[in-house]
Amino acid sequence: MTELGLRARKKLQTRQQIVEAAAALFAERGFDDVTVAEIARAANVSEKTVFNYFGTKEDLIFSGMDDFSAALLQAIRERPRGVSPFAAFGEFVVQPRGLLAAEDPDAIERLAAVARIIDDSTTLQTRQRQLFDANTDRLATLLAEEAGATDADIAAWVVANGLIGVLRAMQKYIHRAVLAGRRGPDLISDVLAQGERAVEVLEHGLADYTVGH
Structure with missing residues (x-):
């Protein structure tokens, strides 16, 4: 049970990390001028990880x-x-x-x-x-x-x-x-x-x- 809780918290943390990185980039440069690759780098995750959490930009x-x-x-x-x-x-x-x-x-x-x-x-x-x-x-x-x-x-x-x-x-x-x-x-x-x-x-x-x- 504890391990499942830790895993769920880790996933939530990663998701929030991606959202915050994307929001900062979108606010600075606009949605259309930011790529998913740039969001992944800012969030310190892979591009594949971004799409694991979000189907589209x-x-x-x-x-x-x-x-x-x-x-x-x-x-x-x-x-x-x-x-x-x-x-x-x-x-x-x-x-x-x-x-x-x-x-x-x-x-x-x-x-x-x-x-x-x-x-x-x-x-x-x-x-x-x-x-x-x-x-x-x-x-x-x-x-x-x-x-x-x-x-x-x-x-x-x-x-x-x-x-x-x-x-x-x-x-x-x-x-x-x-x-x-x-x-x-x-x-x-x-x-x-x-x-x-x-x-x-x-x-x-x-x-x-x-x-x-």
């Missing part, structure tokens, strides 16, 4: 999205009986995750650094859109299965697209905010509250949005 930025997607689908799939997908999604959205949940005071600065790296790379922006699209497809498939429909069911895709759209909007909002210099717990509360409000708009109908304005 883009995964050095977005690897956490797979875990996030899996957690989201699990929250919806395993929600209590009688709870709607909207409610399960809404509960998921209002929980701080990743760097938003980190107690480290430098977490927001790391988030700002990532936002700048993505903002300066069309390659990363394209990959980000692909990942959100893939998450939409996975959620649509799950919703269609629960409704007894096929993967081609338009309603399931529309609902999934709306819910994933909330996540896209929240991500865009927080990135713009940190790049503009906003910091502090109020920022996190703000983005989570806006996400909750967006889910309510979807759940109760789009027709009432802006009515009376």
